[in-house]
């Protein structure tokens with residue numbers, strides 16, 4: 027076992043983690059910062075974000091408009107103080123990234139260009155063609171190389187948070203390449219581990235998005251907030267779940283059912299116009315578009331293929347020139363993975379699990395209720411996304427709240443004395459656990475893949491776009507059963523060197539915890555709001571549920587759910603109106 | 607190479623393959639590359655011959671006649687034939703590569719590769735024609 | 745059509761064996777499966793001990809580079825159907841040390857990347873309150889291509905010079921240096937040229953050109969290196985002829 031220490035440890039090398047690390051290095055030159063990530067930072071799933079990142083910069087826009095779009099898009103479940111901080115700081119954060127070299131797409135006069143995005147009343151989404159996340163991540167990563175204070179633990183997998191005397195004081199991790207156990211002590215820890223789309227079978231998320239940080243925090247006693255809100259993106263490719271960015275629709279793409287009819291007009295999203303109209307039709311919010319798909323399918327008006335039902339996304343009328351200029355990646359993806367050219371053919375699409383609105387409960391400085399523990403990015407729930415995130419808000423969120431969490435953690439760390447040496451005993455226990463339950467266990471009967479498949483089936487069937495109390499109850503039981511069976515897991519791989527079966531097992535156990543959080547929170551929320559639609563409670567219920575769900579781990583058994591009122595500042599709850 | 611290294615817990619025992627002496631036979635393009643590197647020998651040979659020619663010219667008509675006679679030997683003729691082929695190969699691959707090194711932008715747009723390569727070929731052709739005209743006119 | 749297809753996969757288990765071996769697996773043949781899907785099938789259904797890296801499965805994270813039938817490829821971007829009727833040989837990327845099975849060590853690249861200073865270098869940054877640096881679409885276009893590198897390492901695995909001379913900075917790192925040189929916001933070209941003119945830098949490259957051919961993102965690292973050499977040579981001439989005006 028190796029023991030090392032730093033002042034602030036950032037877990038995660040995606041947009042949120044890297045932004046936090048730079049913020050710490052700039053806030054306090056005396057602090058030793060480290061970034062630990064289970065994959066090389068530039069592999070983080072931020073890399074796959076396509077469409078863009080929102081921030082007010084143009085004269086025809088205003089912070090209030092951005093706030094209102096965000097809050098109404100989130101079906102009034104957003105904390106409005108958080109949203110105000112977010113929209114205020116978004117432009118500066120985006121400019122900072124411009125100064126750090128991000129290749130934003132430009133207007134002819136050299137200023138940053140913006141495009142429209144679903145649920146937004148004004149164009150405010152900055153973009154780097156349709157590889158925005160890729161460019162943001164690489165610009166951030168390359169910029170971190172400049173800071174000598176930032177140390178990296180690449181390909182080190184965090185398995186546990188070290189909590190001593192009610193304070194988070196570091197982590198235990200496996201150095202994947204060698205199997206060595208690392209105990210890293212820190213005065214403050216920031217979790218920026220991203221989302222957990224892999225809890226579901228059909229997702230735009232990469233293999234690494236397994237909710238590790240959420241489960242780590244949850245196991246350490248911090249609650250998970252609003253976990254029932256799972257965003258389905260309306261346009262993913264069947265089979266692979268590869269995302270076809272919303273930018274296709276903001277540039278003017280249409281969603282057509284099997285009769286070639288723009289079916290969204292039947293779902294209170296406005297009427298078709300020759301030019302795209304903001305906050306209307308294809309530019310409605312994601313939850314409503316995904317729900318419309320399910321209803322359309324029920325009416326038998328979708329198409330059916332080998333990988334389930336789908337509709338068509340038609341961008342042919344945009345023309346080859348525009349597609350090549352603004353959506354080249356979409357064209358490349360379609361050619362590669364569905365063997366068609368969107369310049370000439372329509373793209374088959376269906377809703378796909380995309381993003382977690384919920385996450386580790388934090389305040390607007392990224393602090394969790396556990397002292398010394400902070401969270402940012404998709405792993406956290408501040409919350410600015412409420413019941414439905416608006417596309418292009420989350421990359422910006424990673425920057426704004428990554429920086430905030432970094433600053434807050436730096437300030438906290440500066441006040442702490444040395445960390446507790448008793449910590450290494452805990453680390454040794456964790457090492458023993460890994461050996462006994464995985465590497466040296468010989469009497470198990472379960473394998474990873476079947477358990478994971480069952481979890482997937484269960485989540486898709488019971489916690490998808492539409493849910494009922496009875497199904498959620500059943501899902502909770504199935505998950506309990508899977509938790510038990512997990513204890514009987516047997517690995518093929520006993521090696522210490524780059525054992526990806528071990529990490530897959532740990533990820534599965536993280537996902538089971540997170541899945542329980544999702545199901546229990548969804549069961550407790552007896553209303554329909556944003557992305558959470560209960561057919562047995564079809565109305566929004568502000569009297570009872572204008573509140574966040576908090577899921578606490580309880581020793582053996584399903585999570586305990588509490589509710590916390592939403593912070594309302596200037597925008598009293600209203601109806602979500604689109605297409606008007 | 608790594609067989610003498612033993613695995614010890616938590617220490618990487620990487621396997622490093624040694625690059626074989628025959629690496630350049632693995633792929634056509636590698637072989638082509640090595641061939642192009644080889645052409646430099648012939649380019650050098652031709653340069654030496656040319657220097658020798660100049661030297662002979664300076665020594666007077668007799669030495670020059672002697673030099674010309676030597677050139678007509680079958681060995682030299684064969685060598686020149688081979689050299690010609692290699693130099694041709696060298697020039698063509700070189701011109702084809704030129705556009706990657708020379709990026710010309712006209713009114714903000716990158717001039718397409720074939721134009722740049724084409725310009726090179728054009729200059730080459732014109733120069734060759736000029737030389738041929740000089741030599742053959744008399 | 746074949747029901748199954750054979751994959752011969754290179755294995756290396758440092759705890760047990762002195763050098764790599766080959767193991768063959770029979771996997772279902774599906775028209776729309778990429779090679780990575782077949783590897784995942786093996787891991788899930790046949791042999792949990794096979795190790796390889798992957799994440800995005802959409803050709804953008806750069807994790808899944810391997811040697812497929814002798815060529816460096818992103819395994820999430822090549823289909824089983826590209827290699828009918830099989831067998832398909834899957835090996836780790838060439839020239840890198842093998843850590844385990846299909847996993848190679850790329851930490852060398854990360855060190856080299858840092859060495860070429862791939863970030864915007866300014867004498868003085870303008871305050872954020874003054875807004876963005878103006879950059880026209882044409883100016884963006886000059887470096888855009890080199891900014892598309894996903895660090896997948898296929899170009900290193902194709903570069904015999906890197907194989908023979910591990911000190912060589914290599915194609916992707918030089919392309920990224922050039923990406924910043926060409927960025928209208930940057931002022932660090934000279935600093936980077938000084939670094940890259942040293943041993944292991946641009947002059948190690950003898951223009952095999954394979955890096956550009958295998959690059960899945962059309963980055964053209966070979967072009968970057970040649971442009972760099974041209975700039976290096978021009979700079980050298982200038983400093984020779986006009987010692988006072990070179991900088």
Ligand SMILES: Cc1cc2nc3c(=O)[nH]c(=O)nc-3n(C[C@H](O)[C@H](O)[C@H](O)COP(=O)(O)OP(=O)(O)OC[C@H]3O[C@@H](n4cnc5c(N)ncnc54)[C@H](O)[C@@H]3O)c2cc1C
Pocket residue numbers: 037038039040041042043062063064065066067070071072073074075076077078079080158159182183184185218219220221230231232234235238239269380381402403404405417418419420421422424
């Ligand atoms: C296909 C796709 C397209 C998207 N498009 C957009 C868009 O256009 N606009 C927008 O705003 N948002 C978009 N999003 C959402 C947005 O990209 C993500 O929410 C955001 O990138 C998350 O960043 P992050 O830093 O929180 O996490 P990630 O980028 O996921 O990074 C997580 C990090 O945590 C590390 N980590 C995780 N677990 C562990 C562990 N156990 N030990 C050590 N390290 C660990 C990982 O290695 C990784 O470095 C998109 C998402 C997807 C999937």
Ligand code: SF4
Pocket residue numbers: 892893894895896897898899900915916919955958959960961962963964965
């Ligand atoms: S230059 Fe191309 S091949 Fe090389 S690492 Fe970058 S993307 Fe991969």
Ligand code: FES
Pocket residue numbers: 798799800801802803804805806807808809818819820821
């Ligand atoms: S898995 Fe990301 S590039 Fe292949």
